[in-house]
Amino acid sequence: MRKGVSAVAVPVLWLFATELGAGVGAPDEAQQRGGQEADDPVRELVSRLTLDEYKATLKGLTRFGDRRQGTQRNRDAVDWIEATLEDFGCTTTERVHYQYPPAGAQPRRSFATPVPRPPPPPPNENTATSTGGDVGRRGPGPGGSVIFGYRARTGVNRDPMAQPDERIRELNREEPVDGERSQVYCTKVGATRPDEMYILGAHMDGHGVNEAVDDDGSGTALVMELARVFSSPDVETERSIRFVLWNNEETGLNGARAYVEQREALQGVEDPPGSGRYPEPRWLGMVQHDMMLWDHGAPGPDGRVSRDQRPEADVNIEFQSNAELATEAMELAFFFKAANEQYATDYPATVGPHMTNTDSTPFMHLVPAISLRENERGAQVGAGWNPNWHQPTDVWTTYTDDDFRLGLNAAQTTLAAIAQLVGATVER
Numbered sequence: 001m002r003k004g005v006s007a008v009a010v011p012v013l014w015l016f017a018t019e020l021g022a023g024v025g026a027p028d029e030a031q032q033r034g035g036q037e038a039d040d041p042v043r044e045l046v047s048r049l050t051l052d053e054y055k056a057t058l059k060g061l062t063r064f065g066d067r068r069q070g071t072q073r074n075r076d077a078v079d080w081i082e083a084t085l086e087d088f089g090c091t092t093t094e095r096v097h098y099q100y101p102p103a104g105a106q107p108r109r110s111f112a113t114p115v116p117r118p119p120p121p122p123p124n125e126n127t128a129t130s131t132g133g134d135v136g137r138r139g140p141g142p143g144g145s146v147i148f149g150y151r152a153r154t155g156v157n158r159d160p161m162a163q164p165d166e167r168i169r170e171l172n173r174e175e176p177v178d179g180e181r182s183q184v185y186c187t188k189v190g191a192t193r194p195d196e197m198y199i200l201g202a203h204m205d206g207h208g209v210n211e212a213v214d215d216d217g218s219g220t221a222l223v224m225e226l227a228r229v230f231s232s233p234d235v236e237t238e239r240s241i242r243f244v245l246w247n248n249e250e251t252g253l254n255g256a257r258a259y260v261e262q263r264e265a266l267q268g269v270e271d272p273p274g275s276g277r278y279p280e281p282r283w284l285g286m287v288q289h290d291m292m293l294w295d296h297g298a299p300g301p302d303g304r305v306s307r308d309q310r311p312e313a314d315v316n317i318e319f320q321s322n323a324e325l326a327t328e329a330m331e332l333a334f335f336f337k338a339a340n341e342q343y344a345t346d347y348p349a350t351v352g353p354h355m356t357n358t359d360s361t362p363f364m365h366l367v368p369a370i371s372l373r374e375n376e377r378g379a380q381v382g383a384g385w386n387p388n389w390h391q392p393t394d395v396w397t398t399y400t401d402d403d404f405r406l407g408l409n410a411a412q413t414t415l416a417a418i419a420q421l422v423g424a425t426v427e428r
Contacts, residue, residue, distance in 0.1 A: 062395075
């Protein structure tokens with residue numbers, strides 16, 4: 001069993017013990033718990049996440065359109081992310097460089113592959129159109145997902161004229177060119193165990209001739225906001241945290257794969273020897289954030305998805321059931337769920353076994369890896385539950401504060417869990 005698991009297990013047991021003890025103590029014990037909450041560094045850190053700041057960071061990303069890899073708008077967005085992280089105080093920024101496509105790469109096919117589809121049904125004031133009119137019950141769809149209920153066809157928009165907003169259309173005019181790519185990360189260095197770290201990631205690239213607000217501006221802004229909070233000068237952690245904004249996710253997780261290929265063997269190596277510096281601390285866990293905003297339920301029999309967030313909206317925490325470290329990843333996922341129950345303000349969390357097609361996949365056989373999102377990716381997103389996925393509608397005006405607040409609660413969940421796992425404290 002890897003050390004990353006022990007770093008999870010102790011806090012999990014502590015949280016479960018706290019929950020079991022809640023409500024059974026004497027009044028003086030309740031008062032003592034209240035005093036402990038007032039001095040709780042995790043609660044203090046969670047309180048530093050606000051809806052306005054999360055939205056402001058996310059809004060900043062929209063100026064670069066869909067940030068499609070291999071374009072100037074993508075490179076400009078990487079530069080902006082790096083500068084913003086440094087402004088937030090996460091000044092240890094570095095980049096990973098790689099080539100796309102990699103040598104010998106094969107064309108990728110997934111349930112995101114463009115497919116022919118009929119025109120969607122016309123919208124009305126109460127419903128949003130799905131990504132297509134091919135709607136059915138159960139059974140494999142374009143990507144082989146199986147789900148009870150209705151499903152809608154998915155795909156990737158490549159038609160600029162499908163984007164009705166001329167400004168957004170113009171932002172996304174340039175087509176990608178093969179060549180060198182880069183992605184940025186920064187690190188909160190642990191004070192006492194700098195040779196161990198958790199990786200928090202999201203992909204900054206998108207496509208679909210849109211603003212890539214949900215996919216994956218929502219996750220990128222989340223990770224950047226966590227970097228802001230943990231980089232405050234009054235915050236100290238025992239272990240290290242790395243905040244990574246992957247590139248080339250949409251082309252086959254190429255940025256995450258390049259990171260693993262280049263840096264896996266460097267884990268835990270002190271460089272230079274005796275310096276106490278670890279360019280690549282040993283990985284204890286990897287947490288991906290991909291599409292945080294949209295939980296409006298399944299398509300109806302007409303292929304439409306409600307414009308309103310469903311009452312059962314939640315933060316989905318996924319592990320992959322066929323990963324070599326599935327048991328450890330499941331433990332990590334349930335630890336995050338426990339952190340959500342104690343510290344998130346609005347939305348509960350659920351755990352599912354369908355982590356797939358996102359940047360945690362290259363890590364899942366090497367380290368406990370989980371993904372936070374608004375729906376289970378394989379079973380729900382792949383079945384057409386999100387009509388904005390890779391479509392012209394993934395723009396700022398599509399979303400309400402209910403949707404943005406769902407992303408904020410995902411940020412609260414990750415921050416609360418990671419703060420415990422790295423031993424975060426706040427100077428008073």
